[in-house]
Amino acid sequence: DVKVTQSSRYLVKRTGEKVFLECVQDMDHENMFWYRQDPGLGLRLIYFSYDVKMKEKGDIPEGYSVSREKKERFSLILESASTNQTSMYLCASSLWGPGEVYNEQFFGPGTRLTVL
Amino acid sequence: SQELEQSPQSLIVQEGKNLTINCTSSKTLYGLYWYKQKYGEGLIFLMMLQKGGEEKSHEKITAKLDEKKQQSSLHITASQPSHAGIYLCGALAGDMRFGAGTRLTVKP
Numbered sequence: 001d002v003k004v005t006q007s008s009r010y011l012v013k014r015t016g017e018k019v020f021l022e023c024v025q026d027m028d029h030e031n032m033f034w035y036r037q038d039p040g041l042g043l044r045l046i047y048f049s050y051d052v053k054m055k056e057k058g059d060i061p062e063g064y065s066v067s068r069e070k071k072e073r074f075s076l077i078l079e080s081a082s083t084n085q086t087s088m089y090l091c092a093s094s095l096w097g098p099g100e101v102y103n104e105q106f107f108g109p110g111t112r113l114t115v116l
Numbered sequence: 117s118q119e120l121e122q123s124p125q126s127l128i129v130q131e132g133k134n135l136t137i138n139c140t141s142s143k144t145l146y147g148l149y150w151y152k153q154k155y156g157e158g159l160i161f162l163m164m165l166q167k168g169g170e171e172k173s174h175e176k177i178t179a180k181l182d183e184k185k186q187q188s189s190l191h192i193t194a195s196q197p198s199h200a201g202i203y204l205c206g207a208l209a210g211d212m213r214f215g216a217g218t219r220l221t222v223k224p
Contacts, residue, residue: 004158033212040125042204042216090158092212104149105212107158 003027004108006091012114019078021111023091031094032074033105034058034066036087043090049074081115088112119143120205122215129195130223137190137218139205145185149206153217159204162190195222 007022023032033048035058045058047066055066063085067075074093078085089112092105119142129135139148147166151159163172165181165188172179176193192199202217 035214040216042122043206043214045212088156092159104161104164105159105206106161107151109158110156112156 004091004093004106006089006108006111008111009109010112010114012116013078013081014116015082017078017081017115019081019113019115021076021078021089021091021113023074023076023093023108024072025074025093025106026072027093027095027106028071029093029095029106030071032068033092033094034064034074034076035090035092036060036085037090037110038087046076081113083115086113086115120207120213120215122203122205122218124218125216126219126221128221128223131196132194135192135195135220137203137220139188139190139215141186141207143186145181145188145207147207148181148185148188149212150179150188150190151204151206153202153204155201162203192220195220197222197224 004025013019034046035043037043044060046064047058049055049068052071065077088110090110091108094105121140123138149164150162152162153159163179168183168185170181178191181188200222202219204214204217206212206214
């Protein structure tokens, strides 16, 4: 079974802090994604990566950056956390390229981040 | 960009009742995914539809994609408390896009 793990289930940080969210997948997937989920807005794509050291902006990249130094690990960084970044963050990985139909994404359990 | 609208936003049904959740796209769908999310957890893949008119079933959950490939429905027969959660449709359009989700509550 594909396993996608996230470093924390719950996280509480203060405004202005630098926050790292880690995601690791164990199935050698090329593609990895970071989403945030908010009530009424569904899942919104923040960043994604097709390969090591490669990243692409999603719909809402402002206030975030990412790092992919190794294939299995994709990190989401909040340089200076703000209260409007309080959300559920979900990481996903997939085997095929974004244009392939069989692009099933496997999700991690999520990290619920609260910024005070 | 691909916009996916789900309806209803939330649904409360009595155990044993049937229900339907809809997902409508502004553009032709080339791959439509249904996921289920238990409250506060990650997403679990249910099924994927690709061809117009396609229908798939898994246990008591059936999903259909219409001939025009712009609308999909998810139907649950004889709902149970274990069906409770958030159902999301997702579509491939360069990258994955998701609907806002439908929150299902099943009352015992």
